[in-house]
Amino acid sequence: MLAAHRLCKSFGGLRAVDGASIEVSQGSIAGLIGPNGAGKTTFFNLISNFIRPDQGRVLFDGEPIQHLQPHQIARQGLVRTFQVARVLSRLSVLENMIFAAQRQRGENFWYAWWPCTEVAQEERQLRDRAMTLLESVGLDQMAQTYAGALSGGQRKLLEMARALMTEPKLVLLDEPAAGVNPTLINQICEYILTWNREGLSFLIIEHNMDVVMSLCDRVWVLAEGRNLADGAPVEVQRNPQVMEAYLGQ
Numbered sequence: 631m632l633a634a635h636r637l638c639k640s641f642g643g644l645r646a647v648d649g650a651s652i653e654v655s656q657g658s659i660a661g662l663i664g665p666n667g668a669g670k671t672t673f674f675n676l677i678s679n680f681i682r683p684d685q686g687r688v689l690f691d692g693e694p695i696q697h698l699q700p701h702q703i704a705r706q707g708l709v710r711t712f713q714v715a716r717v718l719s720r721l722s723v724l725e726n727m728i729f730a731a732q733r734q735r736g737e738n739f740w741y742a743w744w745p746c747t748e749v750a751q752e753e754r755q756l757r758d759r760a761m762t763l764l765e766s767v768g769l770d771q772m773a774q775t776y777a778g779a780l781s782g783g784q785r786k787l788l789e790m791a792r793a794l795m796t797e798p799k800l801v802l803l804d805e806p807a808a809g810v811n812p813t814l815i816n817q818i819c820e821y822i823l824t825w826n827r828e829g830l831s832f833l834i835i836e837h838n839m840d841v842v843m844s845l846c847d848r849v850w851v852l853a854e855g856r857n858l859a860d861g862a863p864v865e866v867q868r869n870p871q872v873m874e875a876y877l878g879q
């Protein structure tokens with residue numbers, strides 16, 4: 631479903647991503663791990679084209695996507711969340727959901743000429759979908775609350791639910807468990823597993839190894855911007871090179 635081949639990105643003299651590759655198959659939950667500064671978030675930024683790679687190729691559903699804008703990539707069915715949840719604090723939880731979906735549609739001159747009834751119908755459909763998703767993550771009672779009033783964990787939930795507004799095929803989650811209490815971490819894992827059973831694929835950056843072990847069917851390890859290992863979670867966990875990269879010799 632996703633194949634990123636030999637991606638490279640330098641910031642000045644620093645090679646943040648140095649020829650790393652990854653593949654994610656349809657229906658899977660893949661993990662992307664590695665020590666701090668390994669290049670994981672930069673790798674996400676390259677896949678979703680928030681940052682242009684210096685070299686490399688990204689194929690999604692067999693088609694090259696690196697010439698597309700992030701919102702166009704989202705429309706193809708590849709969406710992402712951020713390490714620090716990006717919510718619009720002065721909009722309500724519900725408005726955050728609807729706004730995200732409208733933005734993914736992109737600028738469309740003809741949309742302004744659509745009959746009002748069709749626009750109203752689309753708005754209604756977006757609202758219904760938003761409420762269904764908010765309910766699925768337990769935020770429906772907070773639909774009218776300002777997003778700025780949510781806790782860190784609730785913001786993560788909102789960001790995940792918002793990513794699903796456009797009915798994506800693959801979601802890139804950047805540290806869904808970071809800064810979240812253990813009870814909510816378990817809930818987040820349950821939500822991810824439920825969405826996966828419904829057909830959604832995931833690529834997840836995560837430092838919490840319990841989360842990685844319980845969710846992922848395949849794990850890719852980056853160190854210093856390069857591939858260090860990949861395989862089943864237990865194999866990767868036992869790999870001496872991986873242990874060394876994490877702990878130092």
Ligand SMILES: Nc1ncnc2c1ncn2[C@@H]1O[C@H](COP(=O)(O)OP(=O)(O)OP(=O)(O)O)[C@@H](O)[C@H]1O
Pocket residue numbers: 641644646664665666667668669670671672673
């Ligand atoms: N915009 C940028 N400008 C300069 N250096 C950057 C930029 N973004 C990332 N870096 C550097 O690139 C390297 C990789 O950073 P990145 O955030 O991708 O690592 P990471 O594996 O996600 O780390 P962590 O697990 O700590 O979030 C780091 O040394 C970081 O300081």
